[in-house]
Amino acid sequence: MKIVFVGSGNVATHMAHAFYAQGQQILQVWSPNFQNSSKLASLVEAQVVSSIAGLDQHADLYIVAVKDDAIAEVVGNLNTVKGIVVHTSGTTDISILSSLKDYGVLYPLQTFSKSKSLEFKSIPLCIEASDERVINRLEKVASIISSAVFHMDSKKRRLLHLSAVFACNFVNHLYSLGNQLLEGSGIPFEILRPLILETALKVQDAFPEHVQTGPAIRRDQTTIAAHLQLLKDSPELAGIYQTLSDSIKKSNQ
Amino acid sequence: MKIVFVGSGNVATHMAHAFYAQGQQILQVWSPNFQNSSKLASLVEAQVVSSIAGLDQHADLYIVAVKDDAIAEVVGNLNTVKGIVVHTSGTTDISILSSLKDYGVLYPLQTFSKSKSLEFKSIPLCIEASDERVINRLEKVASIISSAVFHMDSKKRRLLHLSAVFACNFVNHLYSLGNQLLEGSGIPFEILRPLILETALKVQDAFPEHVQTGPAIRRDQTTIAAHLQLLKDSPELAGIYQTLSDSIKKSNQ
Numbered sequence: 001m002k003i004v005f006v007g008s009g010n011v012a013t014h015m016a017h018a019f020y021a022q023g024q025q026i027l028q029v030w031s032p033n034f035q036n037s038s039k040l041a042s043l044v045e046a047q048v049v050s051s052i053a054g055l056d057q058h059a060d061l062y063i064v065a066v067k068d069d070a071i072a073e074v075v076g077n078l079n080t081v082k083g084i085v086v087h088t089s090g091t092t093d094i095s096i097l098s099s100l101k102d103y104g105v106l107y108p109l110q111t112f113s114k115s116k117s118l119e120f121k122s123i124p125l126c127i128e129a130s131d132e133r134v135i136n137r138l139e140k141v142a143s144i145i146s147s148a149v150f151h152m153d154s155k156k157r158r159l160l161h162l163s164a165v166f167a168c169n170f171v172n173h174l175y176s177l178g179n180q181l182l183e184g185s186g187i188p189f190e191i192l193r194p195l196i197l198e199t200a201l202k203v204q205d206a207f208p209e210h211v212q213t214g215p216a217i218r219r220d221q222t223t224i225a226a227h228l229q230l231l232k233d234s235p236e237l238a239g240i241y242q243t244l245s246d247s248i249k250k251s252n253q
Numbered sequence: 254m255k256i257v258f259v260g261s262g263n264v265a266t267h268m269a270h271a272f273y274a275q276g277q278q279i280l281q282v283w284s285p286n287f288q289n290s291s292k293l294a295s296l297v298e299a300q301v302v303s304s305i306a307g308l309d310q311h312a313d314l315y316i317v318a319v320k321d322d323a324i325a326e327v328v329g330n331l332n333t334v335k336g337i338v339v340h341t342s343g344t345t346d347i348s349i350l351s352s353l354k355d356y357g358v359l360y361p362l363q364t365f366s367k368s369k370s371l372e373f374k375s376i377p378l379c380i381e382a383s384d385e386r387v388i389n390r391l392e393k394v395a396s397i398i399s400s401a402v403f404h405m406d407s408k409k410r411r412l413l414h415l416s417a418v419f420a421c422n423f424v425n426h427l428y429s430l431g432n433q434l435l436e437g438s439g440i441p442f443e444i445l446r447p448l449i450l451e452t453a454l455k456v457q458d459a460f461p462e463h464v465q466t467g468p469a470i471r472r473d474q475t476t477i478a479a480h481l482q483l484l485k486d487s488p489e490l491a492g493i494y495q496t497l498s499d500s501i502k503k504s505n506q
Contacts, residue, residue: 068473068475068476069475091476091479109444109445109447109448110447110448110451111448111451111452111455111466113455113464116455118451122447123447124444124447124448148444148447150440150444152440156438156439156440158479158483159434159435159438159440159483160435160438160440160444162434162480162483162484163431163432163434163435163440163445164431164445164448165467165468165480165494166427166428166430166431166434166493166494167427167428167430167431167432167445167448167449167452168448168449168452168466168467169465169466169467169468169469169470169501170427170467170493170497170501171424171427171428171449171452172452172455172456172461172464172465172466173461173465173469173497173500173501173504174419174420174423174424174427175419175420175424175456175461176460176461176462176465176504177419177420177500178416178417178419178420178461179416179420179460179461179462180504181412181415181416181419182412182413182416185409185412185413186409187403187405187409187412187413187416189460191362191377191401191403191413192362192416192417192420193456193457194362194363194375194376194377194401195362195363195364195377195417195420195421196420196421196424196453196456196457197453197454197457198363198364198371199364199420199421199424199425199453200449200450200452200453200454201450201453202364202366202369202425203425203428203446203449204446204449204450207429207432207442208425208426208428208429208432209429209432211366211425212422212425212426212429213364213421213422213425214418214421214422214423214425215418215422216422216426217422220321222321222322223321223344226344226411227415227418230411230412230415231415236500236503239496240419240423240496240497240500241418241419243492243493243496244423244426244493247426247430247489247493248422248423248426250489251426251429251433
């Protein structure tokens with residue numbers, strides 16, 4: 001299969017490597033950032049293209065992995081291509097591609113950083129397409145790099161993306177707040193790492209609501225009051241502590 | 254070394270197994286719940302004791318791993334023992350043991366569930382003691398089961414425990430909220446698991462503030478507004494979304 005990548009950020013980079021590792025041909029890479037696209041292209045033996053008008057018209061698949069607000073403009077330049085065009089966004093509706101012939105969505109549910117390599121096979125891929133023929137082809141395409149392919153319409157995908165903001169983005173920020181609390185005390189962040197890992201491992205074979213621990217679920221008001229006292233000079237952290245403790249208590253009434 | 258356990262909950266169970274696995278003798282187990290203490294005692298070849306007054310007076314170490322508000326009462330029954338008495342609480346001051354001769358704290362920073370076994374060696378153990386001789390002995394004791402022993406006074410330990418509430422208890426609750434959002438949509442929680450695990454793995458060799466992703470850190474107001482619109486019938490979730498998004502933006506000004 002011949003694949004063209006439009007974009008060279010984290011998603012494009014990880015996905016291009018995954019297809020390349022499975023023996024697929026990455027034909028070309030274009031992105032607004034020529035330096036990034038050159039780098040990605042050289043790593044997956046693809047041609048780097050300096051202008052989007054110069055894209056090959058006969059690839060099998062065009063993967064648009066650019067920022068959400070750049071998708072519409074990019075798509076305007078793909079009206080004449082023969083292959084399937086997909087975007088990789090969690091929040092953008094499939095209808096943004098409706099001016100094209102064959103199109104769809106290939107949304108990987110994962111947090112990517114360029115510097116960290118990943119086992120792509122376990123990453124859930126959510127697919128949606130313009131029609132039945134295209135969904136069947138995308139199903140095959142997705143199965144090349146992932147063993148967890150889910151059919152999902154735009155509405156559900158949006159909900160999943162929101163859910164991921166809670167379970168990933170907000171979670172990482174709580175790690176940061178944990179670290180911020182230790183600042184100046186001489187206690188290194190390193191001490192929290194085994195706890196952070198075990199907290200994530202615990203829900204790999206259980207549901208989080210069944211393994212909740214801590215003062216709020218025990219309704220241990222003495223500890224909660226002591227913690228709020230410790231946070232009396234950090235109104236923002238005290239607010240977050242109160243909000244989340246209330247939410248934990250409420251979820252277990 | 255001869256060890257007596259006072260308590261038979263998650264912490265007592267995991268710690269007793271860790272010492273037992275390293276060839277230490279678990280002499281006796283007592284806890285308010287006789288069924289639990291019998292079970293733990295049989296697993297680590299210890300004697301189960303039905304009354305706290307029946308505890309052996311000549312063990313080397315007495316590990317008090319009971320609920321915070323039960324420590325004081327238990328300690329009242331340990332005035333005559335010859336060994337070191339430690340509690341395992343993150344929030345309780347060492348001074349609660351000050352009526353005793355040799356005492357200290359052995360606080361494991363981890364989230365325990367009885368059903369899930371753990372590699373104890375990587376769990377940070379925070380120690381504090383009544384004097385230099387006892388801290389030296391506790392250092393040796395802690396090193397038997399953990400390769401991450403930290404000296405920490407009660408004030409710092411309290412701060413660490415608060416930090417762990419953010420990085421573990423609140424994090425698990427955000428996993429729950431993520432799952433709650435998927436309810437009724439037919440999307441299984443399973444789809445979030447690889448993302449949850451990778452989010453924790455990412456900070457094992459990075460600081461969370463350096464790997465933050467998501468709409469708030471990108472200041473992507475379009476996505477934030479769309480998410481708040483999706484949450485318009487869940488004022489509690491919308492409030493948490495707003496509070497944490499504001500906090501992320503603020504941390505990166």
